[in-house]
Amino acid sequence: MPVTPGSGAVEAATALEAARKVGFPVMLKPSGGGGGIGMKVVESEKELAAAIESTTQAARSAFGDATVYLERYVRHPRHIEIQVVCDRHGHAVHLGERECSIQRRHQKIMEETPSPALTPELRAAMGEAAIRAATAAGYVNAGTVEFIFSEGEFYFLEVNARLQVEHPITEAVTGIDLVKEQIRIAAGLELSFTQRDVEWRGHAIEMRINAEDPLRKFIPNPKRISRWVAPAGPGVRVDSGFGPGSDVPPNYDSLVAKLIVHGSDRADAIARASRALREFVVVGPATTIPYHRAILDNPDFRAGNLSTRFIEDHPQLIEVARKLADDQSPFDYGPDPRHVAAAAAAVASMVRR
Numbered sequence: 001m002p003v004t005p006g007s008g009a010v011e012a013a014t015a016l017e018a019a020r021k022v023g024f025p026v027m028l029k030p031s032g033g034g035g036g037i038g039m040k041v042v043e044s045e046k047e048l049a050a051a052i053e054s055t056t057q058a059a060r061s062a063f064g065d066a067t068v069y070l071e072r073y074v075r076h077p078r079h080i081e082i083q084v085v086c087d088r089h090g091h092a093v094h095l096g097e098r099e100c101s102i103q104r105r106h107q108k109i110m111e112e113t114p115s116p117a118l119t120p121e122l123r124a125a126m127g128e129a130a131i132r133a134a135t136a137a138g139y140v141n142a143g144t145v146e147f148i149f150s151e152g153e154f155y156f157l158e159v160n161a162r163l164q165v166e167h168p169i170t171e172a173v174t175g176i177d178l179v180k181e182q183i184r185i186a187a188g189l190e191l192s193f194t195q196r197d198v199e200w201r202g203h204a205i206e207m208r209i210n211a212e213d214p215l216r217k218f219i220p221n222p223k224r225i226s227r228w229v230a231p232a233g234p235g236v237r238v239d240s241g242f243g244p245g246s247d248v249p250p251n252y253d254s255l256v257a258k259l260i261v262h263g264s265d266r267a268d269a270i271a272r273a274s275r276a277l278r279e280f281v282v283v284g285p286a287t288t289i290p291y292h293r294a295i296l297d298n299p300d301f302r303a304g305n306l307s308t309r310f311i312e313d314h315p316q317l318i319e320v321a322r323k324l325a326d327d328q329s330p331f332d333y334g335p336d337p338r339h340v341a342a343a344a345a346a347v348a349s350m351v352r353r
Contacts, residue, residue: 001133001156004148006071015052016045018070025073028055032065034158036106041073074155076307077148079103080115081160082130083170085142085181091191092135094127095170095178096200100146101306102295104218109288110295111166112205113173116266116304117149126154133159141185142167142178148308165258168237169204172262202262203269207277209240209257211248213286214321221286222250229281229331235262235269236276248285256287266304270296281332290327294320 007018009031019026019042028040028051038058040051052068060066083095099115100108114123130145133156144164146157167178176193184192212218225246230238240257242248248256261276263269277293294317295301300310311317 001129004071004155007069009067009069012049012052015048019048022072026070027073028068028070030059030063031067031069032059032063037062039106074148074150076309077150078117078306079308080149081144081146082126083144084130084134085191086134086139087185087191088140088188089190092131093191093195094130095174095198097123097126098166098169101308102310103308104311109208111169113169114200142182166206168260169206172204172260173200173202174198202264203266204262205269205273207259207292208255209259210254210288211256211285212254212288214288214291220254222248223285225282225284227281227283231276231279235272279329279331281329290321290324293324
């Protein structure tokens with residue numbers, strides 16, 4: 001497997017020598033977990049000691065394991081993952097890639113397939129590498145082999161040995177029910193398809209709708225949902241356990257819904273996603289809906305110019321989202337908050353008189 005240059009476990013006393021061998025900038029990572037927790041980019045030697053302490057504390061707190069390692073930091077990479085499915089009979093198949101480069105603090109918030117960056121040849125090479133990794137490990141289940149991709153080269157990142165949040169977009173373009181295949185595998189059956197059977201049709205995008213306020217640095221906003229109208233129509237799927245009257249708790253991840261769209265091509269999927277987001281009504285907690293709309297309208301996103309630093313490199317998205325936050329959905333039949341505010345001001349004025 002192609003991997004970025006890195007180290008084994010490091011401590012404060014050994015980190016500097018390891019970082020010099022790898023070459024700055026480096027990325028510090030906890031060994032015991034993922035999800036971007038505790039990861040630190042270190043640009044120079046003078047930053048290393050404080051970063052080691054911070055990452056070690058985060059690793060111990062989040063995963064109960066203070067072990068950390070470092071690897072060379074690749075600037076402006078794309079995050080691309082390959083879906084694999086393996087049974088107990090030696091069959092291993094990949095279902096293509098998912099582009100997961102739109103991230104906030106190393107947490108994915110939007111995914112799409114196919115990636116705008118991959119050619120059929122690169123897709124085949126990454127798929128073959130993912131299958132090699134899975135079969136070498138004797139892996140059995142649906143899982144994901146993740147890579148970072150930059151300038152035509154890809155490097156192994158990690159394996160997620162489970163079904164991932166973004167799996168519906170792979171289902172949309174392949175027509176394969178991944179959960180059904182997991183149940184078949186658990187029952188000891190063979191996969192119901194071969195690699196030759198896998199075809200990719202159209203383009204799919206998933207947007208993670210989080211109960212967070214993008215206008216206040218994405219602070220979680222757990223509240224009761226007073227109104228909820230999910231978008232529908234051809235090529236639109238909403239996965240959620242919330243609805244009108246639901247309380248969004250503060251104790252767990254802020255994800256309240258996954259909005260998945262499927263179109264004939266990328267432009268069609270973006271148009272369908274924009275329409276579905278405008279129709280989505282969630283009243284109560286602030287959500288990332290306007291921010292997703294801002295991303296979809298961005299020229300760089302539409303051109304497929306993505307990297308894991310897309311959000312940091314486009315701070316103007318916040319102001320666009322601020323304007324879109326006041327755009328009332330045509331499916332929101334509740335009182336327009338602007339009308340409510342105007343009526344309240346008029347009543348207050350009459351009372352003063």
